[in-house]
Amino acid sequence: MLDTQILRSDIEAVAKRLRDTRGFHMDVELYRKYEEQRKDIQVRKEALQARRNATSTQVFNAQKQGDKEKASELMQMVSSEAEELKPLEIKLADIQDKLEGLLLNIPNIPHESVPFGKSPEDNAEVRKVGALRKFSFPIRDHVDLGEGLRQLDFAAASKISGARFVLMRGGLARLHRALAQFMLDVHTQEHGYTEIYAPYLVNAKSMEGTGQLPKFEQDLFKVPFGLEEPSHEEQAHVGLVGVDSIGTPRQRYFYLIPTAEVPVTNIVRDEILPLETLPLKFVCHSPCFRSEAGNYGKDTRGMIRQHQFDKVEIVQIVHPEKSYQALEELTAHAETILKKLELPYRVVILCTGEMGFAAAKTYDIEVWLPGQNAYREISSCSNFETFQARRMRARFRNEKGKTELVHTLNGSGLAVGRTLIAIMEDYQRADGGIEIPAVLQPYMGGLKVIEPAR
Numbered sequence: 511m512l513d514t515q516i517l518r519s520d521i522e523a524v525a526k527r528l529r530d531t532r533g534f535h536m537d538v539e540l541y542r543k544y545e546e547q548r549k550d551i552q553v554r555k556e557a558l559q560a561r562r563n564a565t566s567t568q569v570f571n572a573q574k575q576g577d578k579e580k581a582s583e584l585m586q587m588v589s590s591e592a593e594e595l596k597p598l599e600i601k602l603a604d605i606q607d608k609l610e611g612l613l614l615n616i617p618n619i620p621h622e623s624v625p626f627g628k629s630p631e632d633n634a635e636v637r638k639v640g641a642l643r644k645f646s647f648p649i650r651d652h653v654d655l656g657e658g659l660r661q662l663d664f665a666a667a668s669k670i671s672g673a674r675f676v677l678m679r680g681g682l683a684r685l686h687r688a689l690a691q692f693m694l695d696v697h698t699q700e701h702g703y704t705e706i707y708a709p710y711l712v713n714a715k716s717m718e719g720t721g722q723l724p725k726f727e728q729d730l731f732k733v734p735f736g737l738e739e740p741s742h743e744e745q746a747h748v749g750l751v752g753v754d755s756i757g758t759p760r761q762r763y764f765y766l767i768p769t770a771e772v773p774v775t776n777i778v779r780d781e782i783l784p785l786e787t788l789p790l791k792f793v794c795h796s797p798c799f800r801s802e803a804g805n806y807g808k809d810t811r812g813m814i815r816q817h818q819f820d821k822v823e824i825v826q827i828v829h830p831e832k833s834y835q836a837l838e839e840l841t842a843h844a845e846t847i848l849k850k851l852e853l854p855y856r857v858v859i860l861c862t863g864e865m866g867f868a869a870a871k872t873y874d875i876e877v878w879l880p881g882q883n884a885y886r887e888i889s890s891c892s893n894f895e896t897f898q899a900r901r902m903r904a905r906f907r908n909e910k911g912k913t914e915l916v917h918t919l920n921g922s923g924l925a926v927g928r929t930l931i932a933i934m935e936d937y938q939r940a941d942g943g944i945e946i947p948a949v950l951q952p953y954m955g956g957l958k959v960i961e962p963a964r
Contacts, residue, residue: 511613511900517541524619531620531862533628537612544609551605555598568777572945614718615725618897620862621834621871627861633874634861639845640854642878647940648769651881652931653812656682658942659962662813673810674802674817681960682930685946686820688953689933690795690926693822693847697923703793703824706775710796710858711764716776719902721868721894722768731799731817732763770823772921779828779902782913788906789828789836793923795820813927814886820926826919827904833893833917835872841873841891844923848888851947853932854878856885871922879930881935888928891921 517524525536565588572581625634656662661682667675678686697703711733717723722730767773774792783790798821802808809815823842828836841857848855860872869892876885896915899905905913937945942962946954 511897512616512895513621513900514613517599518545523800527912528617531624531626532617532865533863534665535618536616541612544605548602548605548609551598551602555595558591558595558598562588562595565591596623611724614723614901617867617920618870618894620865621893621895623859624865624871625859625861629861631866632861633858633864634723636857636859636873637853638856639849640852640878642854643880643936644879645938647648649880649935650938650942651812651879652934654881655934655938655942655944656812658962659944659960661960671817674815676813676816676927681944681954681957684954685933685944685950685960686926686930688950689929690820690822692950692953693923693926694793694795696847696850697822697824697843701791701824703791703843706770706774706777706792706794708767708770708794708796710767710773710799712767712773712776714763714765716772716779717765719776719779720772720898721901722765722772725867729801730768731766731801733766735762735764751763767796768800769798769821769920769922770794770796771825774823774825775827775918775920776897776902777900778904778916781876781904781932783827783904783906785829785907785909788827788829788916788937789832790825792825793822794825794925795822813931816927819928822923822926824921824923827916828894828919829906830914830917833895833919836917836919837871837873837891837893839877840921842917844875844889844891844921847924847929848875848877850949851929851933851937853929855888860890866890866892868892868894868897870897875924877932879932879935880938886928888932889922889924892919894918894920 512524521536521538521541525538528534528536565584569581569584569588572578572584625632627633650658652665653662657664659680659682660677663677664675665677667677670677694705697707698705702961714723717730772792773796777792777833778790798819800817802815802817802841813819824840826836826840845855845857855875855877858874858876860869860874872890872892874887875889875891877888878884879886895917898918899915904916904918906916908914933947933950939945939959944960946958951958
């Protein structure tokens with residue numbers, strides 16, 4: 511969420527920046543209308559509160575002087591003033607909700623170093639790493655390879671669940687598991703991250719905190735919290751963030767996480783962190799669930815875009831002055847996995863029109879897939895600056911002892927399924943077998959090759 515002080519000081523400049531870089535058209539007049547109403551109600555409320563406080567002081571003095579009649583009259587005035595306050599407080603809460611509703615749907619402002627653009631062709635390549643393998647036989651993609659091994663079964667998954675799921679068997683299922691374990695070990699043992707096991711179902715407040723709600727509700731899977739109306743205590747735990755698209759209060763649902771970014775980043779929601787604890791570095795392996803509502807008809811073949819997939823997510827919570835240094839570090843940590851696996855890849859800076867809603871700057875890491883003859887995204891590493899922290903009220907106590915918003919960052923370290931695809935396609939053999947990268951062989955019980963089915 512953007513800083514309201516910036517909007518109040520120069521909303522036209524913010525609106526122009528968002529329009530020019532992201533193509534986002536902010537309703538400036540509506541925001542001004544709500545802001546004027548808020549200020550008017552706030553001024554009247556504060557004036558009435560001041561009058562009530564002054565009257566309360568008079569009550570105290572009258573009681574102290576023993577003037578019961580005057581004290582009684584003044585107490586009636588305090589009661590009357592309190593009654594006048596109630597409708598103002600209700601109006602103020604309503605207009606603040608409307609303002610927040612506007613703010614929650616405004617994207618982050620891109621960092622000045624982000625290249626301007628509207629499509630993937632406008633992304634800026636930073637570097638390429640690793641030589642592309644040459645094959646002396648016809649290249650197969652992961653679908654043909656996996657089905658040839660009889661270890662990727664899309665038909666069974668479709669029968670069980672529907673389209674965009676996969677069932678793995680045997681060596682590929684083990685390789686998938688080995689990859690997640692390998693990534694966790696590298697990030698915890700070499701990069702200093704603390705491993706987290708987090709819930710896969712989260713409340714609406716957590717989704718709001720990292721920017722998935724309210725804007726991307728159609729992309730999320732959700733399940734009812736319960737058949738009965740939740741108690742006040744349960745509502746407090748589940749979190750209330752308005753109503754969904756069909757008018758049902760969002761506190762009625764748990765949401766399946768689209769990425770471990772959501773539960774892990776929300777660890778610091780409503781916290782004030784001691785300065786000496788920064789940076790916080792977390793890593794979490796989890797399944798991820800996405801409806802892909804805006805991507806029907808895209809990447810329908812194989813495992814590229816699925817409703818359920820695994821990722822190892824790395825998250826950093828850092829001092830604002832160190833967040834761009836942290837972004838370079840976090841990106842390098844994700845790259846390390848590909849280097850150890852000896853998979854060719856490239857790194858690009860996403861242009862303004864391609865960045866995610868909450869990001870200020872994003873590096874995409876794209877692995878080479880011979881079966882598609884293309885680089886495909888395997889990790890996005892982003893700095894959100896204070897955008898998520900402001901929504902979560904995630905703060906730290908700075909060098910002067912004052913509270914300040916942290917900066918949050920995250921990235922895939924890596925997407926497990928896409929890494930599996932890259933290994934299958936880059937390490938394929940003429941007979942349809944898959945060689946196991948050397949660093950993964952200890953996780954595979956010494957196995958060096960997934961042999962083709964006989």
